[in-house]
Amino acid sequence: MSQVRVRFAPSPTGFFHIGSARTALFNWLYARHTGGVFVLRIEDTDKERNSEAFLNVIYDSLTWMGMTWDEGPKVGGDYGPYRQSERNDVYQHYLKLLQDSGRAYEKDGAIWFKLLGERHEVFDEHRKKTVVKVKNTPAIIEDQIRGHVERTEDEDFVIVRSDGNPVFHFVNVVDDIAMKITHVIRGEDHLSNTSKHVELFKAFGAPVPTYAHIPLILKQNGPGKMSKRDQGALIEEYQRRGYLPEALVNFLCLLGWAPGDNREKMPIEEIIRLFDLPGVNQSNARFDEKKLAHMNMAYLLEKPADEFVRLAGDYFERSGAFAQNRPDESYFRDVMVLSQPKIKGLEELPGYTKYFFSDEYPVDPKAKDKIMGKGEPKVRLAELAEAVKSADFSSDAALEQMIQVLASTHGLSVGDYIHPGRLAVSGTNVGPSFYGLFRVLGRDRVLKRIERFLATA
Numbered sequence: 001m002s003q004v005r006v007r008f009a010p011s012p013t014g015f016f017h018i019g020s021a022r023t024a025l026f027n028w029l030y031a032r033h034t035g036g037v038f039v040l041r042i043e044d045t046d047k048e049r050n051s052e053a054f055l056n057v058i059y060d061s062l063t064w065m066g067m068t069w070d071e072g073p074k075v076g077g078d079y080g081p082y083r084q085s086e087r088n089d090v091y092q093h094y095l096k097l098l099q100d101s102g103r104a105y106e107k108d109g110a111i112w113f114k115l116l117g118e119r120h121e122v123f124d125e126h127r128k129k130t131v132v133k134v135k136n137t138p139a140i141i142e143d144q145i146r147g148h149v150e151r152t153e154d155e156d157f158v159i160v161r162s163d164g165n166p167v168f169h170f171v172n173v174v175d176d177i178a179m180k181i182t183h184v185i186r187g188e189d190h191l192s193n194t195s196k197h198v199e200l201f202k203a204f205g206a207p208v209p210t211y212a213h214i215p216l217i218l219k220q221n222g223p224g225k226m227s228k229r230d231q232g233a234l235i236e237e238y239q240r241r242g243y244l245p246e247a248l249v250n251f252l253c254l255l256g257w258a259p260g261d262n263r264e265k266m267p268i269e270e271i272i273r274l275f276d277l278p279g280v281n282q283s284n285a286r287f288d289e290k291k292l293a294h295m296n297m298a299y300l301l302e303k304p305a306d307e308f309v310r311l312a313g314d315y316f317e318r319s320g321a322f323a324q325n326r327p328d329e330s331y332f333r334d335v336m337v338l339s340q341p342k343i344k345g346l347e348e349l350p351g352y353t354k355y356f357f358s359d360e361y362p363v364d365p366k367a368k369d370k371i372m373g374k375g376e377p378k379v380r381l382a383e384l385a386e387a388v389k390s391a392d393f394s395s396d397a398a399l400e401q402m403i404q405v406l407a408s409t410h411g412l413s414v415g416d417y418i419h420p421g422r423l424a425v426s427g428t429n430v431g432p433s434f435y436g437l438f439r440v441l442g443r444d445r446v447l448k449r450i451e452r453f454l455a456t457a
C-alpha cells in the first residue's frame, strides 16, 4: 500500500479545545504508527469567523503537545499552500473540471453540484417550496470505526455561494484530493457530510479515502457533547495551569481508545506502537477532569528532581510567584524536591510552599485550636527550641533521632513535639514530612519561628 497521508484540518474559529486536540492526536498517532505523513491544513475560508489569534493558538497548542506536523503552515511541503484562504486558484481549477464534465451548474447566482440520476420535482412541505429530487444510489462508507454506513444524497447542493465563496464540502474534498490524503480521521459530527464528500470524490474520478469517524466527547456532568464553552475544554488553559503536556496527551489518547489490557499510563512510544483505528471505541467517551488531574500527578511524581525543579521554576516565573522575591536557588530546589511527592499539580506549588519563602504566613485557627488546646504545647515548644539549638540539621534521620531522644527524655511521644512544632514553623498541620520540613527550613528559621510563635501564642 502507498504511504498513509492524514490531515488535521481545523477551522480557526475559536480556541483550541479538547475535541479538536483529540482529533489532531488520533491523526498524528495514526501517521506515526504507520510511518505516514501528518498534514496540517487550515480551513479558513470563512473570513468573518476566522482569526489570526486563533490560528496561533492552534500552532502553539499542537507544538506544546508534541504533535509536530510534516507538512503545513510554517514547515511547507509539496502540496501547499496549506491555508485554504491561499488556495483559490486550486479551487478554480477543480471547479472548472466539474463544469467541463457537466457536473456543476449555475442557479440563483450560486454554483451547484449536479448529482447523477433520474430527476423529478416534489413539493417539500417543510421548506414550503418545490425541489428537485434525484434518484440516486447510496454512498457506501466502510468506516474504520463506525463500520458499514450507507447514506443517499438525493438533492444537488451548492458548492460556491453567490458571494463567490466556495463551500466547506467542496474545498474539503478538493484539498483531500490535491493533497493526496489517504485516510480521513475526524469527529463523528462530520459523518453526515460524508455522502456529499463521496459524491464529489467520484465526480472528480478520485479515489475515495478511508474514513474513520471518532465518537464524540461527552461533557463531564450531564448529557450532551462537550463544547468549547464547557469548563476544562480549552487546551491553553492546561498549558497555563502548568499541566504536563505528556500527561494531557496520554489522557486524550484514552478518550475513545484503549490498549486493550487495562493499562492507562503509557509512554507515547508505546501508544504509537499500539494505536490503530479499529481499536477506537464506537461509543462516546466522557471527559473526566479528575482523571486528567490524576494522570498529571502520576507524571509529575516520576520526574527526576532536576526536571521537576526546572518545571516548578518555570511555573513560578510564569504565574508571577517570583515577582516579590526570588529565593536562593538551592533553597528553592530543596523546597521543591521536598514538595514533589505531596502535590497534584504545579499550580498547587506556590500556595503549598508559601511559608518557606516568607515569614508572614497565616496560622490556621482550626489547627491552632486543636493543637494548642490539649496538653502543654508551649512547654513542648520551649523544649524543642532548646534542642534545635544544638541539633544536627544535615539529614532527616538526624532530626528524627533528635525528636525521639527529646520525647523519651520527657516520657512523651514524638507527636507531642511534632504537632506544635509544625504549626509553629508553618502555620498549618499539613505539609511535607516533618523532618524534611525542619531540615529544609534550617536551624535559624526554625528557631526564629518557634520563638516568635511562643511570644504571640
Ligand code: GLU
Pocket: 008, 009, 010, 011, 043, 172, 184, 185, 186, 187, 190
Ligand atoms: N474544518 C473542519 C472542522 O474543523 C474539518 C473537517 C474534516 O476534518 O474533514 O471540523
